[in-house]
Amino acid sequence: MAPRLTALALAVILLVPAHALAQAPDRIIVDRDLGERGRGDYLMVHGTLASPGTGQFVIVQVSNPRGDLCSIQQLRPLTGGAFVTAPVPLRGPLCGVEGEYDVRMFYGEHSQSSSFTLSGAGTPAPEGDALLAAAQRAFEARIARTQGIDTAPFTALAANLATANAIETVYANLLEASFSDSTLDGLDVTLRRAVAEALDAIASLEGDSVIDAGAATRIRELVYASILRHEAGDLKTSAERINAAYAAILEASPSSVSAPQRPPTFEELEATLLSLMQRSGSILSKQVRSELAVALSRGTAPVLADDLRSMLDILTHARYLDIVERKEDRLHSLVGSEWRAIRPQVTSASSVEATVSLANRTAPLYDAALLLRDLDKVEDFVGADGAGELAVILRPEWESLRSALSSASSVGAIMERAADIRGMKAAFEVSSRLEQVIRITRANGLETDVTRQWPGLLERARAADSLGALLEVVSQFEESISSLREARNPLAALELEYRSLRAKAEQQSDRAALAGITNALSILDLAQRLSSGNPPPARLDRVEVLLAWVSQEAGVIAQRLDSYDEGDVRLRAERILERANSLENLAELGLRTKRFVPGYSDYVDEVKEKVSRARALVISGELRLADDLVRNAISEWNEVDAAYRDNPPSGEDYGLVDIRKREYTKHVDALQAVADRFLVAGTDEARELGRMLDRASEFTEHGNFVDAQEWVTRAYEYAQDHLNEEHNSVIFNLDRDVRGQGWTINGFVEKQAFDRREDIAVTVLHANSTVHSKLEFSDTRHGAFSIPWSGPSEPGIYVAELLYRDALSANIVYIPYDPGTREEQERRNELSGGPGLIAASRDLFDLREFMRGFGGERYQANIGRIDPVVADAQEAVDDRDEDEARSKVTELRTLIERYLPQRSPEAAIRVEYSQGSLLIEGAVKKSIAFPEDLYVDIFDQSGVLVTTVALTDDREGAFSQTLVRTFEQGTHVALLSFHDLRVSDFFSVGR
Numbered sequence: 001m002a003p004r005l006t007a008l009a010l011a012v013i014l015l016v017p018a019h020a021l022a023q024a025p026d027r028i029i030v031d032r033d034l035g036e037r038g039r040g041d042y043l044m045v046h047g048t049l050a051s052p053g054t055g056q057f058v059i060v061q062v063s064n065p066r067g068d069l070c071s072i073q074q075l076r077p078l079t080g081g082a083f084v085t086a087p088v089p090l091r092g093p094l095c096g097v098e099g100e101y102d103v104r105m106f107y108g109e110h111s112q113s114s115s116f117t118l119s120g121a122g123t124p125a126p127e128g129d130a131l132l133a134a135a136q137r138a139f140e141a142r143i144a145r146t147q148g149i150d151t152a153p154f155t156a157l158a159a160n161l162a163t164a165n166a167i168e169t170v171y172a173n174l175l176e177a178s179f180s181d182s183t184l185d186g187l188d189v190t191l192r193r194a195v196a197e198a199l200d201a202i203a204s205l206e207g208d209s210v211i212d213a214g215a216a217t218r219i220r221e222l223v224y225a226s227i228l229r230h231e232a233g234d235l236k237t238s239a240e241r242i243n244a245a246y247a248a249i250l251e252a253s254p255s256s257v258s259a260p261q262r263p264p265t266f267e268e269l270e271a272t273l274l275s276l277m278q279r280s281g282s283i284l285s286k287q288v289r290s291e292l293a294v295a296l297s298r299g300t301a302p303v304l305a306d307d308l309r310s311m312l313d314i315l316t317h318a319r320y321l322d323i324v325e326r327k328e329d330r331l332h333s334l335v336g337s338e339w340r341a342i343r344p345q346v347t348s349a350s351s352v353e354a355t356v357s358l359a360n361r362t363a364p365l366y367d368a369a370l371l372l373r374d375l376d377k378v379e380d381f382v383g384a385d386g387a388g389e390l391a392v393i394l395r396p397e398w399e400s401l402r403s404a405l406s407s408a409s410s411v412g413a414i415m416e417r418a419a420d421i422r423g424m425k426a427a428f429e430v431s432s433r434l435e436q437v438i439r440i441t442r443a444n445g446l447e448t449d450v451t452r453q454w455p456g457l458l459e460r461a462r463a464a465d466s467l468g469a470l471l472e473v474v475s476q477f478e479e480s481i482s483s484l485r486e487a488r489n490p491l492a493a494l495e496l497e498y499r500s501l502r503a504k505a506e507q508q509s510d511r512a513a514l515a516g517i518t519n520a521l522s523i524l525d526l527a528q529r530l531s532s533g534n535p536p537p538a539r540l541d542r543v544e545v546l547l548a549w550v551s552q553e554a555g556v557i558a559q560r561l562d563s564y565d566e567g568d569v570r571l572r573a574e575r576i577l578e579r580a581n582s583l584e585n586l587a588e589l590g591l592r593t594k595r596f597v598p599g600y601s602d603y604v605d606e607v608k609e610k611v612s613r614a615r616a617l618v619i620s621g622e623l624r625l626a627d628d629l630v631r632n633a634i635s636e637w638n639e640v641d642a643a644y645r646d647n648p649p650s651g652e653d654y655g656l657v658d659i660r661k662r663e664y665t666k667h668v669d670a671l672q673a674v675a676d677r678f679l680v681a682g683t684d685e686a687r688e689l690g691r692m693l694d695r696a697s698e699f700t701e702h703g704n705f706v707d708a709q710e711w712v713t714r715a716y717e718y719a720q721d722h723l724n725e726e727h728n729s730v731i732f733n734l735d736r737d738v739r740g741q742g743w744t745i746n747g748f749v750e751k752q753a754f755d756r757r758e759d760i761a762v763t764v765l766h767a768n769s770t771v772h773s774k775l776e777f778s779d780t781r782h783g784a785f786s787i788p789w790s791g792p793s794e795p796g797i798y799v800a801e802l803l804y805r806d807a808l809s810a811n812i813v814y815i816p817y818d819p820g821t822r823e824e825q826e827r828r829n830e831l832s833g834g835p836g837l838i839a840a841s842r843d844l845f846d847l848r849e850f851m852r853g854f855g856g857e858r859y860q861a862n863i864g865r866i867d868p869v870v871a872d873a874q875e876a877v878d879d880r881d882e883d884e885a886r887s888k889v890t891e892l893r894t895l896i897e898r899y900l901p902q903r904s905p906e907a908a909i910r911v912e913y914s915q916g917s918l919l920i921e922g923a924v925k926k927s928i929a930f931p932e933d934l935y936v937d938i939f940d941q942s943g944v945l946v947t948t949v950a951l952t953d954d955r956e957g958a959f960s961q962t963l964v965r966t967f968e969q970g971t972h973v974a975l976l977s978f979h980d981l982r983v984s985d986f987f988s989v990g991r
């Protein structure tokens with residue numbers, strides 16, 4: 001590109017707004033230089049927001065020197081604005097590249113950047129006995145520095161603690177008793193700030209009575225544990241402990257307990273408006289609907305946000321009260337009578353405002369109706385045939401309550417007995433709740449001081465002789481559940497602890513521990529989902545008991561993983577090596593009969609190479625990686641052997657690559673067969689589906705099954721939406737049951753006579769036109785039909801043809817394929833060459849299309865330079881050579897930027913992207929000395945229009961503007977259209 005002109009540079013400075021050049025105060029406060037790190041170290045970033053908002057997240061993004069994304073985390077800051085990242089391991093192909101790393105933080109409209117340098121090997125973290133010794137030294141050093149308290153008890157304990165976790169507990173007790181301003185002296189600056197912010201937040205929560213002293217102490221223990229681990233050199237665990245503390249603070253903070261509800265979007269408000277206008281059987285008057293229609297047409301829905309919520313509440317109340325009104329007993333009649341008096345006011349309200357004003361009258365009636373529902377439950381329990389002893393106990397109180405309610409003459413009189421009704425409901429439910437939690441505790445082996453009380457409470461409930469005695473049991477049971485909740489760790493801390501345990505269990509290849517950890521994480525996920533809903537008490541009891549078990553089990557699993565000795569490791573290594581040896585023998589045995597099968601010898605070499613890698617991993621102590629490698633290799637062997645048993649390989653790619661190519665080619669062929677029937681060549685639909693199938697075929701041919709899967713899925717969904725054959729006399733569709741266990745055929749046919757029913761036939765075809773199944777039925781006299789049907793259940797694409805008289809209509813039915821488990825998806829990634837090679841393959845495909853679309857004559861003129869590089873890149877992708885493929889793709893980007901910009905003597909454009917800013921400058925040849933508006937379109941390498949930049953030239957035709965925004969990684973083109981001219985320039989981001 002031409003060097004920047006001095007005059008143009010001056011124009012850039014003059015055109016950039018003053019506020020963009022001024023140094024604005026930082027909204028995100030963080031160290032700009034994070035120092036140096038070594039390979040294998042861990043990075044933790046701490047920062048503070050100058051003006052934290054509500055409900056927004058901080059995004060922290062770490063990129064390696066090549067511009068590849070190493071890590072990205074979404075963090076919720078503390079109330080005071082502090083945030084801290086989880087530890088980022090600086091190793092591997094993305095995070096282990098030496099050089100300067102870019103760390104970017106985003107918060108709303110604000111951003112900040114920092115950096116660190118990675119060079120050489122890091123300091124290995126102590127493990128096992130070395131970790132214990134380091135923790136003891138750190139503890140003893142802390143005791144020696146402690147003043148103002150008697151440290152003799154701590155000194156006596158120091159030498160007798162057998163694990164680092166045990167030292168953590170006593171160390172925390174020491175700091176709890178002796179913490180002062182000098183306690184944090186000598187700590188790494190990042191950890192020191194994170195600890196100080198955490199302790200301030202805990203003190204604030206405790207001072208505001210949000211948490212009690214016990215909860216505050218438990219969270220501080222995590223903070224103090226992070227200090228110990230840091231002093232012992234275990235930086236990863238140190239970062240995990242401070243993260244757990246931040247998570248616990250967030251969970252306890254009022255903002256997390258009752259976070260403000262997100263305001264509805266404009267689209268959601270308009271959808272609500274439309275729903276209110278179109279709802280069948282609505283009690284809203286015509287005038288109110290007209291007012292809503294005006295708001296919808298004018299786009300003023302946000303002004304009515306609060307009113308819309310109130311109106312939805314009124315409609316909810318009305319639906320239930322209409323049901324209650326039909327009940328004939330006296331109490332329901334009281335509610336129904338008052339509702340009948342209010343309902344006409346709702347239906348005749350002449351405005352939204354008048355309707356909303358009635359909400360405070362419908363709400364008490366709705367509450368009373370719900371209370372009567374609880375009363376019905378009590379009556380059903382007490383009056384049931386064969387009622388047990390508990391019902392006998394409650395019956396006198398029930399008779400007394402019923403007698404009192406018999407004299408009620410208003411809804412208010414019913415509500416006065418609300419506490420009695422709910423108390424009786426809680427009383428008869430307490431036994432079943434106790435039986436459930438006792439059963440769960442026994443099944444899971446959970447035993448605490450709290451759970452030991454429950455059998456006694458159950459006996460007291462069964463032996464109770466009055467409602468008062470039962471309510472006392474209810475009260476004590478609720479207190480015990482609360483105690484259980486307070487005793488366990490916060491949900492976020494538990495999740496972090498279990499994820500840490502999972503990493504350790506994977507490293508040790510302990511599948512029994514992994515099963516327990518997976519179960520615990522699913523319970524935590526359920527608890528988090530329930531926290532935002534309104535589940536029944538029995539379900540909450542169950543979840544709290546399971547969470548108590550999860551909290552207790554964490555220590556059991558940790559102890560199990562910490563207890564592995566040399567014998568356990570040796571036994572596990574032997575089993576891995578035995579399986580690897582068996583696989584190698586199977587491969588060698590196959591050579592006797594398959595030596596001359598194309599590709600088989602190469603496949604055996606691949607198997608042997610995997611076995612060699614597994615053995616090397618065992619030698620280096622990476623048992624989890626070795627175990628996974630051998631298990632996946634055996635699974636692959638079994639799948640390949642089964643696939644080729646009756647169907648020999650089709651080419652040179654013997655193995656899973658060839659099998660997957662067959663599978664995806666079969667998908668493409670099926671879709672093409674359906675398209676040939678339904679689509680006319682040359683139409684927009686035919687071109688779009690053809691483009692999708694071409695992409696799927698291209699990625700399949702070169703072994704990129706991740707992108708092949710994506711484009712096949714897109715093509716299936718597109719076919720279902722666009723490839724239907726309609727007839728004017730028939731409307732029909734097939735709806736699949738949400739559980740995937742059946743279908744319903746719904747629709748209408750145009751009838752000439754409404755006095756008889758007529759036959760309809762539905763035939764379902766496979767993509768190759770063979771018949772899957774048939775169904776015959778009759779319509780109704782009005783032409784409607786809705787027929788349940790078993791239908792197809794196997795994933796794939798089908799054609800459903802409906803024949804009515806001589807009218808034939810057809811619908812495409814697509815049953816999605818299961819993407820597979822996480823392990824299966826990882827295997828698909830590995831089979832495709834891994835993330836780096838997949839990205840290179842995707843970039844290569846995009847860039848080929850990109851050059852054809854935007855290169856124009858310049859591409860044709862330089863095809864001799866470009867095509868050899870494209871061919872080399874494709875060959876590297878096919879050979880699974882990631883480094884060479886990435887290198888060639890980078891070279892291709894350079895050629896695009898150098899040779900493909902379109903120039904003209906009448907106009908020129910130059911673009912340069914750096915650090916989130918895009919400089920656009922150039923000039924156009926003018927016939928009159930008058931400023932004109934210019935527009936620059938920017939497309940990404942997928943051909944998608946990213947943005948259009950409007951700018952104005954000066955009297956001489958020069959223009960310059962800086963656009964501050966981020967772009968996706970990849971190559972982009974900036975197109976300037978000036979009258980009938982089109983000129984361009986290219987720039988790349990991050991790759």
